[in-house]
Every structure is written in C-alpha cells, then in structure tokens.
Amino acid sequence: MTDTPIDPSDQDRALAGELALRVLPAEEERAARARERSDPAFAAEVEAWSQHLATFAEEIAPVTPSSGVWPRVEAAIQPVANDNGRVAFWRTWAVASTALLAASVAGVAILLARPEPAPIAPSAPEGGVTRVATLSLTDGGAPAVALAYDTATGKLFIAPTTALSRGTGVPHLWLVKPEGGVQLVGAIDGSATSRRTLTALLADEAGQARAVAISLEAPGHTPGADAPDGPVVATGELQPL
Amino acid sequence: MNAMLTRDELALALGRTGEGDRRAFKIVYEATSAKLLGVCLRILADRQLAEDVLQDTYLAVWRKASTFDATRASPITWLVTIARNRSIDRLRSAAPMRRSVPVEDAHDLADAAPLASDVIETTDEVGRLNTCLETLEDKVRTAIRTAFMEGVTYDALASRENVPPGTMKSWIRRGLLRLRSCLET
Numbered sequence: 001m002t003d004t005p006i007d008p009s010d011q012d013r014a015l016a017g018e019l020a021l022r023v024l025p026a027e028e029e030r031a032a033r034a035r036e037r038s039d040p041a042f043a044a045e046v047e048a049w050s051q052h053l054a055t056f057a058e059e060i061a062p063v064t065p066s067s068g069v070w071p072r073v074e075a076a077i078q079p080v081a082n083d084n085g086r087v088a089f090w091r092t093w094a095v096a097s098t099a100l101l102a103a104s105v106a107g108v109a110i111l112l113a114r115p116e117p118a119p120i121a122p123s124a125p126e127g128g129v130t131r132v133a134t135l136s137l138t139d140g141g142a143p144a145v146a147l148a149y150d151t152a153t154g155k156l157f158i159a160p161t162t163a164l165s166r167g168t169g170v171p172h173l174w175l176v177k178p179e180g181g182v183q184l185v186g187a188i189d190g191s192a193t194s195r196r197t198l199t200a201l202l203a204d205e206a207g208q209a210r211a212v213a214i215s216l217e218a219p220g221h222t223p224g225a226d227a228p229d230g231p232v233v234a235t236g237e238l239q240p241l
Numbered sequence: 242m243n244a245m246l247t248r249d250e251l252a253l254a255l256g257r258t259g260e261g262d263r264r265a266f267k268i269v270y271e272a273t274s275a276k277l278l279g280v281c282l283r284i285l286a287d288r289q290l291a292e293d294v295l296q297d298t299y300l301a302v303w304r305k306a307s308t309f310d311a312t313r314a315s316p317i318t319w320l321v322t323i324a325r326n327r328s329i330d331r332l333r334s335a336a337p338m339r340r341s342v343p344v345e346d347a348h349d350l351a352d353a354a355p356l357a358s359d360v361i362e363t364t365d366e367v368g369r370l371n372t373c374l375e376t377l378e379d380k381v382r383t384a385i386r387t388a389f390m391e392g393v394t395y396d397a398l399a400s401r402e403n404v405p406p407g408t409m410k411s412w413i414r415r416g417l418l419r420l421r422s423c424l425e426t
Contacts, residue, residue: 050318054317057321073299073300077303
C-alpha cells in the first residue's frame, strides 16, 4: 500500500470500483456514469463491483417498513382499466417518473445562480421555494434539460443541455399533476436557455406538480391543454431545491 | 412479512416480476423490503425519507426487473445496489443535508438487532469478502466500509480521517484493487 503507481490496466478497474462505491466527487461521477453508459466492458466491471460490495449489506439489520409503503407501491403499478389510451399512458408514465433519479440538483443550482441569482427572502412569510428538475430523454435516459421554478415569483428557467428538436417537432413543456393528468405550459425553446413567468393559474399548478415532461408537437399545432398529441421525449421529477 | 426465501426462489420471483407478475413482485417485496429499508436508513437516517426512497426503489425494481440476470447477479445484491444508489442520489440531491441525527446515532438505528437475514445469502460470499477485507490495513478497511454504509464521497471520508482527499483516494483505490484480486483468486 505504498506509493508504487497503479498499473494502467488497473486504472479502469479502480475507477469502476470507485463508481460502484459512490466515493467520486459529483463531476467525476458524472463522467464515469457517461462512460458506463457508452462502454459495456466498463459497465460490466461496475456491475461486478456492485455485486462484491453489496455483500457489506449483510451486516445491516433489517428494519420492517411501515404498512403504508406496499399499498403505495401497489397503487402506482396498477394497470388502468380504462380504454382511454392517453390516460393509461400518463398513468404509466407517472409511475416511471416517480422512480426517476433525483439527478444533479447541484448542477441546476449553479445554472440558476449564474444568470439570475434568485433572491431568497428568509423573512418573507410566504417565502418561495425553488423547485428543480433534470429532464432525461425517454429514449436512453441522457439528461436533456435542467429546469428551475421559483414558486414565489412564478419564474421558470429552462436550460436545454441537448438540442431537443428532432426533425421538425416543436418542444412543449407539461406539468404532471399530483393527482394524475397533465397541464400544458406551452412551447419552449429546445435549443437555448429561456425564461418565462407563469400565469397565476399555471404558477399554482407548477408549485404542486410532481414532474415535468416535454413532448414534440407538429409545427403550428397546439395540443389540448390536458394531453400531448406528439411523442413525449423527456421527463423528470420536480423537486424542492 | 419476512418470508424466508432461498436465493433461487427470490431469483425466480424477481424473474416473474420482470414479466409483469404482480404477485411475484409482492413476494419480492415481502422478502426483501426490511433489508432494503435497513440499507436506506443507514444512508438517510431519516425514517420518512428512507421509506420514501424505499417506495421509489420498488417502483424501479418493478420497471427494471426484466433486466435482472440471475446468471450474473445475486438477486439480493442486485436489489441492495438499487436501494443504496437511490438513497445516495437522494442524499446528494438534498444539498443542505437533512440528516436529522448525527451519523454515530444513525448507526444505532440499524445495528441494534443481530442480523436475521430475510433472504438466505450464501454465507461463503460474505466470508470471502471478510477474509479479503482482513488483508487490508485497518484504516483502509474502515474507509471502504464507511463509504459503503454511509454513501459518502472521498472529501467527507478525508476530512473525517484528517487526511488530504488525494491520500484518501489513494488508500481506497489501492484497497479496492487489492480486495478485488483477493476476491477473484
């Protein structure tokens, strides 16, 4: 365990171990995750490490969950006995979205601070909450958009990290309501950072919404406020910062 | 609750879960949820938060079960990995840490009872890990174990041990490589 350099062939193996152990700082972890997605040999190495390391859990005593957990899980996976395909689709989607990782809020915070440091007034009784989401592509899971919303001012900040438009589709932003169903926010710029202030009605919805999603709609077409017509290309859980 | 399942039975139930079998999924939940909550609690300390992450974990299990490959992974370690990763993601997403009790107290939360595993894991795997851990220096073994149990990064480990992050990184990388070559001989 002295200072002899680590053999280069072992570097990848060590990195995979660090990723599985989750000891890397955020930036390095992101880079290693990207590598894991694109390099099957490296991904297999990470999986092997996870298997080895999970053995540690044997030392952890089980703790029986409250009786309310299973019913919530079960409710979330219920198939919808309904011939309305759109409702079924959104229900299924919402289940998937709750399970999405709470990705990299730190990255969003930095984005937020740069263009417009959101003033937080701790003395204000109705102090706003900043809610953030990282939307990942439904196809492949790569992060596509960082979004932040300030409940006090109704200001919404949207920063695409990947060009969202495929072909001629125009990206539209949706809020996923806590009780199910969706609410259209409107068309967004899919290739550059943008800001908007939500109307009172929408602001209320955005304060409650549990997730956000982006659909691609035909140019010139505005879908109904309660369901997209085009494909959903990115989704993300909306969480307090 | 706490149905005792063998590894093969659990692997079978997980496989069926991957085919959309809700009853099999419930069997998986009943056999493993206490273990996974233990894992979540070690990292998150807060019971409410841990149960929230537990719920997310099982929704992820429901979606990902079809990717579980019994020839490559043990079912319980596959599940533990998901629960642990989700707990760590939640821990790190809540930037100003909401650990409601000090780390030392959090240990007591989960370690009070002697372990009665819900799922019989072949004990030679555990034995092998322990044997290999024994070959590491104490400080390195402790660091790797703490990293697993609490989900902390190099920086946190380094400041606890009062060493530069680079030193901690070097300890752990070397320790991991040594562990791995031991595990695979």
